[in-house]
Amino acid sequence: MRIGLILPEAPQYSETFFNYKIKCLKESGYDVTVFSGKRTKNKLFFKHSSAYPVYKNKKIGQFVLFFFVLLKTFITAPERSVKLIRKEIKDGNQFFTALKILYMNAHIITHKLDWIHFGYATMSVNRENLSGVMKAKTGVSFRGYDINIYPLKNPGCYMKLWDKLDKVHSISDYLYAKAVKLGLPDNVPYKKISPAVDISLFKFKNDAGVIKTPLRILSIGRLTWIKNFETAISAVKILKDKGTDIIYTIAGFGSEYERLKFAVYQSGLEENIIFSGKKEHKEIAKLMNESDIYIQPSYQEGFCVSVLEAQATGLLCIVSDADGLKENVIDGETGWIAPKRDPEGFAGKITEVINMSFEKRKETALKARQRVEKEFSLEDQKKNFIEFFKD
Amino acid sequence: MLIMAEKLKIAIYSGNIPSTTFIENLIEVLSGDGFIIYLFGKKKKEMRYNANVKSFPTPVSEAELVYFVIKESLVLFFRSAQLFKKCMQEVLKKSRNIKKFFRNAGFILPILNHQPDIFHIQWAKTVEQNPELFNLLKCKFAVSLRGAHINYSPLTDRSLESAYKKYFPEIDAFHAVSEAISAEAVKYGADKKRISVIHSSVKDELLIMNPEPHVKGNEIELISVGRHHWKKGYHYALDAMKILKDEGVRFRYTIVAQGEIPEELLFMLDDYKLENEVEIINGMSNEELIKLLQTKHLLLLPSVEEGIANVVLEAMAAGIPVLSTNCGGMKEAVNDRFNGYIVPVRSAKSIAEKINEFILEENEVKKDIIRNAKLTIRKEFTREKQKTGFRNFYDNVSAK
Structure with missing residues (x-):
């Protein structure tokens, strides 16, 4: 079985999810090729092909390349090229737009594939006719941004995709439900495969359930509005004003560092909040081991693997009620849920956990660990991936 | 003398x-x-x-720039060869390539030639x-x-x-x-x-405007003005609108901001189902803006950072009550319940509470606030x- 995985770029070393998926599929005999938009210099352990470049400023260079790439594609895959162009025109595109679509897919169309799988729904835009032309099946993964936000800016962007799908993968039930609202027919086979945790890397900490002084709180995630660290910063301010001795570490980098740094400065929390930058797995495991409470204040979340890793480590997890997180943490059993965008709510929940008996906290941490081991193991994930592409 | x-x-x-x-x-x-x-x-x-x-x-275009630099160089050279030499040393020191050299020289030469x-x-x-x-x-x-x-x-x-x-x-x-x-x-x-x-x-002309103030208990028309940027705090404003909507308050909220609507606000509008209550307008001329302002009851400034926002001064002059966060220098213009309303920064709850307070304010109080705002502008911001x-x-x- 030959699978083509379409991604924006070849997964980096740190992107365990895709790397693991590719590894699993390869180990069980699938022939996987990754098609990416950008070229990479990294050493890869899988077959890889990148799209022909699109230049913004070199008009002549672009035209020459465009011409030769199309010529080559028409020679090597004449039937498919013509079919793709016909289909695109039938869908209402201009001839030139159809040629452009052929150009952006020229690195894929010449391959022999049984499955074309879009790693994010966004990757399917302008590639909807590809599998029809290549006589391959079509699969897609829903991950968060692609279903939650991209369609708001591009209404109707998946309408062409929906009726061509053979199978759908989502990291949470909520994302799948949202896709159905966006027009995905509910008779398309669907499989939920949650992210998984490598429990050998995230070991259960010795002092799980203990609250130290100062209280150590941790969050992990990109510094963007989606993660909504502003709410957490305001919550820390409320706690500090009430006299709680607190150190809050935010690990991650992103485009809104300045916005958050200013929030910390304006709230007078420079002594209490640390931006530690982006961390590799081992450092994250270490940070988790040193912390007492993990908070995920996200406004929106597909599922969030960091929260799983925190639960595996035995951190006391307080997360927002963003949809994907409600499937990640069981409120009152493996952690606690606070209303999103509500600093008072988060501060209140943190206080509640501090004032809870040690036994209750320890019990919650243990339950969380057991649930991760049972329901989010790498072995299960592997089985699910392999099954997904069977028959 | x-x-x-x-x-x-x-x-x-x-x-x-x-x-x-x-x-x-x-x-x-x-x-x-x-x-x-x-x-x-x-x-x-x-x-x-x-x-x-x-x-x-x-000039911006490269050809014009080269000509400009040569011309300005000659002028400076004949004015003071020594200064010209020093100038070239400085420019060479900070220029990594020929393009940067011309940019940097094009910046400094006219300044040296005209000696302000x-x-x-x-x-x-x-x-x-x-x-x-x-x-x-x-x-x-x-x-x-x-x-x-x-x-x-x-x-x-x-x-x-x-x-x-x-x-x-x-x-x-x-x-x-x-x-x-x-x-x-x-x-x-x-x-x-x-x-x-x-x-x-602000322009003196604004002071003569006297739009109809909001009548106690009626539906309220809110407006915010300013580019799309996190520091403008529109996300706090939308959080506040969600609170008002949940409370059953009747309102309409307009944001006038140049440019593409950020994902964050798009997502919030969809998540909070505020499409009917909130409108985001992609910029307008100052004249149009002043006209629009006069049809509104309250100008909201939800920012987290400002010097003193000019639009607040303009609204105060034009007789539109203002509700501002206590950011930057806003308190130097706005005094809570005297010539406008002030709320703490980063608090959607406070914004919502203050809007409710304003809606239920006696009409006489509103008129006093408008009068005082105009006095403030006359005294401090002419x-x-x-x-x-x-x-x-x-x-x-x-x-x-």
Whole structure:
């Protein structure tokens, strides 16, 4: 079985999810090729092909390349090229737009594939006719941004995709439900495969359930509005004003560092909040081991693997009620849920956990660990991936 | 009696010609007031100024730039070969390639050729980008303290922070747009005694406007104005609208902001189902804006950072009550329940509560607030007051 995985770029070393998926599929005999938009210099352990470049400023260079790439594609895959162009025109595109679509897919169309799988729904835009032309099946993964936000800016962007799908993968039930609202027919086979945790890397900490002084709180995630660290910063301010001795570490980098740094400065929390930058797995495991409470204040979340890793480590997890997180943490059993965008709510929940008996906290941490081991193991994930592409 | 000597030549430098609305306003105010204004910077558009404004734009296109640099070089060489030599050394030192060389030379040459008496830097970041000014130009230096450049850019930009600390002590005078921002600048080594607070101003015409105020208990029309940027705090405003909607308050909220609507706000509108209550308009001219303002009941400023937001001053002048966060220098213009409303920063809850308070306010109280707001503008934020402020400012600098 030959699978083509379409991604924006070849997964980096740190992107365990895709790397693991590719590894699993390869180990069980699938022939996987990754098609990416950008070229990479990294050493890869899988077959890889990148799209022909699109230049913004070199008009002549672009035209020459465009011409030769199309010529080559028409020679090597004449039937498919013509079919793709016909289909695109039938869908209402201009001839030139159809040629452009052929150009952006020229690195894929010449391959022999049984499955074309879009790693994010966004990757399917302008590639909807590809599998029809290549006589391959079509699969897609829903991950968060692609279903939650991209369609708001591009209404109707998946309408062409929906009726061509053979199978759908989502990291949470909520994302799948949202896709159905966006027009995905509910008779398309669907499989939920949650992210998984490598429990050998995230070991259960010795002092799980203990609250130290100062209280150590941790969050992990990109510094963007989606993660909504502003709410957490305001919550820390409320706690500090009430006299709680607190150190809050935010690990991650992103485009809104300045916005958050200013929030910390304006709230007078420079002594209490640390931006530690982006961390590799081992450092994250270490940070988790040193912390007492993990908070995920996200406004929106597909599922969030960091929260799983925190639960595996035995951190006391307080997360927002963003949809994907409600499937990640069981409120009152493996952690606690606070209303999103509500600093008072988060501060209140943190206080509640501090004032809870040690036994209750320890019990919650243990339950969380057991649930991760049972329901989010790498072995299960592997089985699910392999099954997904069977028959 | 002092006999006025030659008119002072003041360079207003913001990087671009024309500059932002309020700097163009400043140019207009100053040029009518006995100063000769020199403008330097990249030429973005053809501009026509009055006779007291001398504009020396640096061309953007490469061919024109090369010609410009050669011409200006010759002028400087014949004026002072020594200065020309020093200038070339500085420019070569900071230019990594030939393109940068022409850009840098095109920036500094016209300034050296026209030798202003006071070089007034509008954006503090210039002291980091063009330190050669201090080595080459023999004149007084003034720096305006505005918004992000002082309030948060140096928090995450270490090299900017150290540039401020290095050069601020050498600046002859600072113009601060608010008391609040001058306190921030002192942290980077600006001498408190050299800082003058000069508030911005609004056009007198606005003061005669008298739109219908909101009637107690009726549906309310809210408006916010300002570009899409996190510091404008529109996400807090939408959180507040969600609270109001849940409480069953009848309202409509308009945001006037130039540019593409950010994902964050799009997502919030969808998540909160506020499509019927909230409208985001993609910019408009100042005249249109003033017209629109007069159909609204309350101007909301949900920002987390501002100098003193001009739109708040304009609304106060035009008789629209304002609700502002207590950010930057806003408290220097707005006094809670006297001439407007103030809420803490970063609190959607407080915004929602205050809007409710306003809706249920007696009509007489609203009228008082509108009257007091107009008085505040008449007293503190007129063109005349700003003019006098700058006249004293420049006279003091040149006398030093």
